[in-house]
Amino acid sequence: ESLSTANIEFCLDVFKELSSNHVGDNVFFSPLSLLYALSMILLGARGNSAEQMEKVLHFNHVAESLGPEFKDSAKCSQTGRIHSQFGVLFSQINHPDSNYTLSIANRLYGTKAMAFHQGKSITVEMMYQTGKFKLATIKEPQMQVLELPYVNHELSMIILLPVGTADLDQVERQLNSKTFQEWTSPTNMVERDVEVHLPRFKLGIKYELNSLLKSLGMTDIFHWAKADLSGMSSAKDLYVSKVIHKSYVDVNEEGTEAAAATGDILVVKRLPIRAQFVANHPFLFFIRHIHTNTILFCGKLTSP
Template sequence: MGSLGTANVEFCLDVFKELNSNNTGDNIFFSPLSLLYAVSMVLLGARGETAEQLEKVLHFSHTVDSLKPGFKDSPKCSQAGRIHSEFGVLFSQINQPDSNYTLSIANRLYGTKTMAFHQGKNVTVEMMYQIGTFKLAFVKEPQMQVLELPYVNNKLSMIILLPVGTANVKQIEKQLNSGTFHEWTSSSNMMEREVEVHLPRFKLEIKCELNSLLKSLGVTDIFNQVKADLSGMSPTKGLYLSKVIHKSYLDVSEEGTEAAAATGDSIAVKSLPMRAQFKANHPFLFFIRHTHTNTILFCGKLASP
């Protein structure tokens, strides 16, 4: 995974954990790529301690460390420019001409809010049902199923982390980090097999201010009119960031996914002839990612449809 891809996953999980700690039991949904790109645009004009805070929280320090000799000593604007050049390459890969989707990133800072639900109460939910050949993994600790549902033409996919047995979603959240996420979703774990999928229809439309979240992660100076250093944008003193607003929308229905046809000689299907059951009738985590680059476009938790 490239440096930008690493930053994408690390930042995604940082934001998720912060949102989850402040909204226990609620639905969560946001676009880590959109938020990463929006905040990195501010980095272009940031200098000094303000820039260092942004680089650390966005996990761009790893990106800078990976620069060729001599480049990491160049001005901050050049480093940020290289990062934005990587974004350009990434967006061109995601928005291929033959894709039947378009990823639009607005030049604003967009985020997430929670949707209230009644904890501990059962609700009647309309479930989607389909049988197909999907990539599926069984994780022993914590006990969970990991399912990958491909979107049209396999350009995008939804990864679902569903607790099973005696496990619950809190146990998954506790152990979730970049290392475990890659392990749970690795090709060595995910095997193609016939799966009977039960998944709730749900819509999430979320908009909220993320100032406090970014401050909790370590971005503080940029919100302070006295401490903020955005001299790369303007020589005028007193320039600072007032609000970070993030907005995301998701509609999951039968039309949104399709079963992937099995190709080649699939050993997993042959060695596991029994049809697996995947019933998402309790809280789960989900990630929508671009298959070719492994970039996480959206991340969330469905606690109540």
């Protein structure tokens, strides 16, 4: 639960930075992949470098959940405990009966024209289905929240779609860990008959995240004179030169295939979509593991 909280808060922090730095562009990344890759660096970080990373990654939630006897232990033990929680998380996501594959290998080093965005007419391949799905209607900001389940209801795609006079900027301004949990809570998400429309789309995006992580407070590890990575090596001039994150998603009638790499590989595949949702204006979407409430992928579609 504590790791899930860190995952959600880190996801929304990164999303808001990416969205503000790429106004009007599509956004897509894997918070779980990025969180795990950076936690590998944290294993070797010490001193102020480690404290900055723990704060940005929201691992303080993990430490707080482990009791006072653990909080008094060494920082390296705390990081080791975090990694043990990752192990438990991945075993829950990747159980033998899964109809999908999730793998991480870290390395340190029908067509029709429609008006989709701001009145622009583009050709979009649309998907359609009617069925029973969990749907929430949010009054402030005006928005529909739809959950599309994947096979066996182990994974799902959650879509936040502004309606009425609201636009995506209003949704993003009010989006945080608390509101996300509220909007997607069982109290709001009620199963009902829904006619779902969704554009087919592919996104392939690569980010260099040094500036973004610095803006969140992770600064020392990028400075040759300030970085303390003595847990990795005794060399005094060791620092992180670049953090590069690449991700890909393909949403179509056969399912969703998504992959991410932060010097690592994260793949989700063979996910038959049981329903499709047509949105004729920009929306946010999240692919999550339902049981652990872990966000695997996060994105914003402004143009299919």
